[in-house]
Amino acid sequence: MTPDDIDDPSEDWGEPIAELRDLELDPRSDLPLRVRRGIERRFFARDLLTLSWTGITKAFMEWLAMLFTGLSSERKQKEEQ
Amino acid sequence: MLEDVRDQSDEALVAQVRQSRDVDTRAFEQLVRRHQRRVLANCRYMTNAHHDAEDLAQEVFVKAYFALEGFEGRSQFKTWLQRLKINHCLNYLRRRQGVTEVPLADDDDGDGAPVGSQPPTITRELELRDDRARIAATLESMGDTLRVPLVLRDVDGLSYDEIAERLGIGLSAVKMRIKRGREEFRRVFATLGSVGA
Numbered sequence: 429m430t431p432d433d434i435d436d437p438s439e440d441w442g443e444p445i446a447e448l449r450d451l452e453l454d455p456r457s458d459l460p461l462r463v464r465r466g467i468e469r470r471f472f473a474r475d476l477l478t479l480s481w482t483g484i485t486k487a488f489m490e491w492l493a494m495l496f497t498g499l500s501s502e503r504k505q506k507e508e509q
Numbered sequence: 510m511l512e513d514v515r516d517q518s519d520e521a522l523v524a525q526v527r528q529s530r531d532v533d534t535r536a537f538e539q540l541v542r543r544h545q546r547r548v549l550a551n552c553r554y555m556t557n558a559h560h561d562a563e564d565l566a567q568e569v570f571v572k573a574y575f576a577l578e579g580f581e582g583r584s585q586f587k588t589w590l591q592r593l594k595i596n597h598c599l600n601y602l603r604r605r606q607g608v609t610e611v612p613l614a615d616d617d618d619g620d621g622a623p624v625g626s627q628p629p630t631i632t633r634e635l636e637l638r639d640d641r642a643r644i645a646a647t648l649e650s651m652g653d654t655l656r657v658p659l660v661l662r663d664v665d666g667l668s669y670d671e672i673a674e675r676l677g678i679g680l681s682a683v684k685m686r687i688k689r690g691r692e693e694f695r696r697v698f699a700t701l702g703s704v705g706a
Contacts, residue, residue: 444644444698445691448663451644452546453553455563459545459570460538462563466571467534 514539519586526577537577541570544587548594554648555598555660556605565601569594591665599675602653647697651690658683659690 514522514535525536548569553562573593580589648656658676661667667675673683 444640444647444695445663447640447644448660449666451550451554451641451664453550453562453645455545455549455566457563459549459563459566460541462567463541463570463574464534464538466567467537467574470571470575 519543520582523577523580523582523586526574537574540586544590545570548590551591551594551660551664552598554645554664555595555657556601557649557653557656558601558605561601565598569597572597595661595665595667595675599657602657643698643701646701647694650697651693655686655690655693658686659694662687663691 514525517525517536517539519540522536522540526534526540529536545566549562549566552565552569553559556562556565558565569590573590576593580586648660651659658672661672661675662669669680669683669687672687673680676683678686
């Protein structure tokens with residue numbers, strides 16, 4: 429702690445200022461439940477993203493495989509001719 | 510299981526969350542229950558956002574859950590959560606700044622005019638007899654310029670240096686704002702006391 433961190437001890441700021449230290453507020457709704465739902469939403473979004481990415485990657489790989497198969501069969505036909 | 514969770518320290522609960530994060534959220538829910546009142550009060554009075562405070566508190570906890578992997582345990586969970594909450598609330602204020610045009614980071618000390626201050630209504634007057642409600646009403650009546658440094662110092666217990674760094678203003682400006690904030694807080698608090706009496 430530096431000297432700058434220390435309030436002037438000669439100044440008494442009174443009780444309301446000291447009470448700020450313990451300031452708390454009761455939530456109106458069930459906050460833990462809201463938090464759990466928020467976490468579940470994030471997990472769902474993450475899973476969906478992973479799933480979509482996997483789907484896109486698989487589709488691309490399939491397309492590549494089809495392309496190479498097509499090309500190689502075309503080459504074979506040419507060679508046979 | 511719930512009984513077990515209630516008796517555990519924050520650190521034990523954090524370890525439990527990290528072990529079984531995808532399976533069991535009870536340990537984390539216990540941490541939320543334990544710290545929700547403090548986080549909510551801070552979100553509410555730091556931003557003065559009556560309607561958004563619970564959303565902000567929820568976002569802080571969700572963020573904490575996913576950031577827990579990076580929590581190294583060098584500080585207490587409470588302190589770590591407090592830092593996260595302060596950053597989140599300051600970002601909210603900066604986003605809102607364009608709308609309310611209340612400067613947070615100017616070097617001018619600001620006049621501390623109670624932007625968005627509301628005169629107490631009749632129902633409010635009844636509530637003001639309670640000290641805690643008076644504190645809340647006092648903070649609500651203060652502008653961002655003086656309230657935010659005051660909350661960071663006297664609610665969160667941040668050092669002047671930390672406040673200066675987070676708000677992007679000079680150390681002397683921080684000290685001045687906190688001093689003036691306390692003065693205004695005391696003045697409004699006393700005024701509301703005479704209204705509620």
